[in-house]
Amino acid sequence: MGDRKTSLAEFSRHFKEINDELKESLDTRVALVEDIAEYSLLGEGKRVRPLLFVLCAQLCGSKQDNLYHFSTIFEYLHTASLLHDDVLDNADTRRKKPSARQVWGNPAAILGGDFLYSKASAIAVEWDSLKALRILTAMVSRMVEGQLFELSQTLNWHISKDQYLEIIIAKTAALMSAACSCGAIVAGADGEALERLSDYGLNLGIAFQLIDDVLDYTSCEEAFGKPVGKDLREGKVTLPLIYALSQLEGKEVERIQELFKSEKVADEDYARLIAMVRQLGVVQRIKAEAAEYTRKAVRLLDPFPPSPAKEELIALCSYLVDRDF
Ligand code: FPP
Ligand code: MG
Numbered sequence: 430m431g432d433r434k435t436s437l438a439e440f441s442r443h444f445k446e447i448n449d450e451l452k453e454s455l456d457t458r459v460a461l462v463e464d465i466a467e468y469s470l471l472g473e474g475k476r477v478r479p480l481l482f483v484l485c486a487q488l489c490g491s492k493q494d495n496l497y498h499f500s501t502i503f504e505y506l507h508t509a510s511l512l513h514d515d516v517l518d519n520a521d522t523r524r525k526k527p528s529a530r531q532v533w534g535n536p537a538a539i540l541g542g543d544f545l546y547s548k549a550s551a552i553a554v555e556w557d558s559l560k561a562l563r564i565l566t567a568m569v570s571r572m573v574e575g576q577l578f579e580l581s582q583t584l585n586w587h588i589s590k591d592q593y594l595e596i597i598i599a600k601t602a603a604l605m606s607a608a609c610s611c612g613a614i615v616a617g618a619d620g621e622a623l624e625r626l627s628d629y630g631l632n633l634g635i636a637f638q639l640i641d642d643v644l645d646y647t648s649c650e651e652a653f654g655k656p657v658g659k660d661l662r663e664g665k666v667t668l669p670l671i672y673a674l675s676q677l678e679g680k681e682v683e684r685i686q687e688l689f690k691s692e693k694v695a696d697e698d699y700a701r702l703i704a705m706v707r708q709l710g711v712v713q714r715i716k717a718e719a720a721e722y723t724r725k726a727v728r729l730l731d732p733f734p735p736s737p738a739k740e741e742l743i744a745l746c747s748y749l750v751d752r753d754f
Contacts, residue, residue: 435748440480440741446497447479447504454501454548465529465541466548470508473524473654477637478503478608480745485612485626487738488730499556499615502565503608505549510572510604512542517576518663525654561611568607575599583664586674586686593668594635597642602634622733629729629742636722637749642667643715644753646706652753658703664689670702672711719750 437444451470457463479500486496514520515528516535522528530538553565579596582588609630613623645660646669660667666674674682685702688694706712723746733739 435744435751437475437748439744439748440476443480443483443497444476447476447483447500450497450501451504454498454552457544461533461537462541462544465512465533465537466545468526468532469512469523469529469541470504470545473526474504474508476504477745477749478507478604481605481608481630481633481742482612482615484738484742484745485609485630486616487612488626488733488736488742489613489616489618489622491612491616493615496615499552499611500608502549502552502556502611503604505545505552506565506569507604509542509545509549512538512545514576516542517580518659520655520659520663522650522655556615558614561614564607564610564614568603571599571603575601575603579665582666584689585666586682586689588666588671590668590671593666593671597635597638598631601638601641602631605634605637606630625729625732629726632722632726632729633746633749636719636726636746639668639715639719639722640750640752643669643712643719645669646703647712648753658699661699661702668715669706669711672714673706673709676709676711716750723747723750 448471455463455466455470457466479497479502482500482503483496486493511523512529515523515530516538520528521531528538529541533541549565553562575596575598578592579600582592582596606627607630609626610623613619613626618626642660645657645667648657650656656662661670674685677685688698726746727743730739730742
């Protein structure tokens with residue numbers, strides 16, 4: 430989108446405020462909790478979710494000075510979900526570092542996630558908005574359902590695009606959509622504005638995960654911050670593979686399916702499948718679809734009057750589809 434590549438640095442004034450709030454609210458009596466929370470939360474991390482909350486609130490005219498404080502709910506929730514996700518996925522790398530479970534083990538990583546989740550809940554309660562709490566609790570249920578549905582589809586070589594979309598909406602887009610809805614709510618907006626921002630977040634979230642799943646086939650570990658080809662190794666059949674498999678003959682799909690069932694998959698087998706996905710032209714197709722989702726997101730902002738927040742919400746769309754990490 431656009432001629433100029435948007436960089437996250439353009440949002441740095443927001444990130445400083447968000448990071449200061451995260452540091453401020455991270456108090457605990459136990460050193461291990463502090464170590465895990467600081468390690469997982471501070472430092473790398475794109476802060477997209479709290480940013481969405483702040484920008485949507487400002488778009489709806491909020492000038493409250495506690496926006497950044499409440500925005501941390503979304504980074505706490507996101508990081509809590511990643512701590513748990515790395516245990517579910519046996520992942521050793523996260524945000525360019527060894528994952529928390531790799532450093533402290535699975536039990537401590539799970540409890541660290543629980544701690545961050547409870548921090549998010551405490552800040553949400555402090556906000557004292559039943560409307561926001563309803564959105565937040567429904568969204569967390571949706572994320573858990575998404576994870577469980579994804580789990581049930583492990584190594585399903587016949588998963589449909591609709592089923593894949595259901596997973597990414599639940600596990601990724603629901604949180605982004607909730608961050609946007611809550612931004613509208615904190616500003617006192619409802620009705621059409623709330624609905625539009627909820628949809629903006631949903632479309633942006635779908636685009637974000639489509640690109641994430643493409644990068645899993647095309648990026649390099651240094652830039653991406655986690656190993657490439659991880660989805661395949663975790664048995665996740667994502668859209669690049671769904672499209673690639675649809676171009677193969679039934680017999681070839683069966684052969685691959687049998688190979689993975691036998692659990693004798695060698696590094697070369699993974700490399701061959703990844704190379705196949707890269708060659709079949711599916712990457713461009715998915716990038717174009719992601720760009721279409723962000724165009725839809727941008728169109729949803731049309732009725733809002735011009736403002737710096739609106740410009741930034743549009744720029745965020747460009748960043749998220751053009752990113753290479
Ligand atoms: C990463 O997906 C995982 C998520 C986006 C959601 C994880 C959600 C849960 C564990 C349930 C909710 C839990 C709490 C505490 C709110 P991925 O594995 O495709 O991406 P990755 O490659 O970055 O690991
Ligand atoms: Mg994962």
